[in-house]
Amino acid sequence: MILACYACDPGLTRGRRYPEIPAPTRTDFQRDRDRIVHSTAFRRLVYKTQVFLNHEGDLFRTRLTHSLEVAQLGRSIARSLQLNEDLVEAIALAHDLGHTPFGHAGQDALNDCLQRHNPESAGFEHNLQSLRVVDALEECYPAYNGLNLTFETREGILKHCSKRNARHIEAREPGGVGYRFIEQPTEGPQWQQPSLEAQLANLADEIAYNAHDIDDGVRSGLLSLEQLEQVALFSQHRRESLVLYPDLRGRRLLFETIRRMLSAQVYDVIDATRLALRQAMPANVNAVRYHSRLLCFSDDMARQSALLKRFLLQNLYRHPQVVQTTLSAQQVVRDLFDAYMADPGQMPQAHIDRFGGIDSRHAAETKPERVVADYIAGMTDRFAAREHERLKGVVAFPG
Ligand code: MG
DSSP: OOOOTTSOOGGGOOOBSSOOOOOSSSOHHHHHHHHHHTSHHHHHGGGSBSSSOGGGOSSSOBHHHHHHHHHHHHHHHHHHHTOOHHHHHHHHHHTTTTOOTTHHHHHHHHHHHHHHHOTTSOOOOHHHHHHHIIIIIOOOOSSOSSOOOBHHHHHHHOOOOOHHHHHHHHHHSTTSTTGGGSOOOSSSOOOOOOOHHHHHHHHHHHHHHHHHHHHHHHHHTSSOHHHHTTSHHHHHHHHHHHHHOTTOOHHHHHHHHHHHHHHHHHHHHHHHHHHHHHHHOOSSHHHHHTSSOOSOOOHHHHHHHHHHHHHHIIIIITOHHHHHHHHHHHHHHHHHHHHHHHOGGGSOHHHHTTTTOSOGGGGGGOSHHHHHHHHHHTOOHHHHHHHHHHHHOOOSSOO
């Protein structure tokens, strides 16, 4: 793979938190990707909600298939831009590891629980939780907790972070993955962006969910093709598909339309980013970090994508049926949190053993409420529902 000067070169990685001897046949980023694929948290993604709950149908996206789609889109754009494909893939496969069961509903509920328990709490952020999974919660290697990934993969995983939580990270890891989220000296350029590979994984996430949520929305019957005609990006590609294949109907027409939308967005990102890179001419990845965002849509595609996102918010994510499930899911998470806080013995012993843990680097994060939140966040949808039934005697999602 020939890398551009602004790509992340595994030979120049900023390294791992615990130094390791390089692998004989794989680069450090390939090794990160492999560790992620072999992790427990990765396997759990198959039973976690993207938008539709796991039990609602076998063909809807789950966090796992979503992550694979993000990796596919990311790799294909990375290759055209001579970015590091393996790094994009590693970030894409890990980006949702910290998601709770039941998607955003679960996350919001868990955040409320932590804040309610202690108003001083750092709360629950899924990006930070993804970092916690790979830094601390996976327990597979003899010498350390977590997966001991490279700085570059961890930087990509921490897509957003509140200032407050970033300051905690900065205290443990000066100049590390939290730095770009905290206040920096006002004079001179600011380090506010991650590598282009991380910027790409982020945009590929957006492209992937905008497209597959249309597909899942129609499959579920909550969105109709007539409604989707309001979305310019969709109607334009549907029209073009019908010009070429006038008899196309149903699922094939939907698939062809979405396929064309995806291609248009991929080519747009490649062209717009090439233009931005030609103008900025970053000499290396550090120049990328101190520049404004370089990996981007064109202005027109950015507008179209924002309109599509707004359509999905109004018509799918806020659909009464989705909202109803969301409310039940939030109740499940709240009930589980309260039940484990009242009686930690309901959790497996390994989790209770983490209370007030001895690893000084994570000591602040082993208060009982954090351990309970980690336990709940790690659950799959169906395990959370079963636990809820066991502890409360209520079936949260009948049928
Ligand atoms: Mg995602």
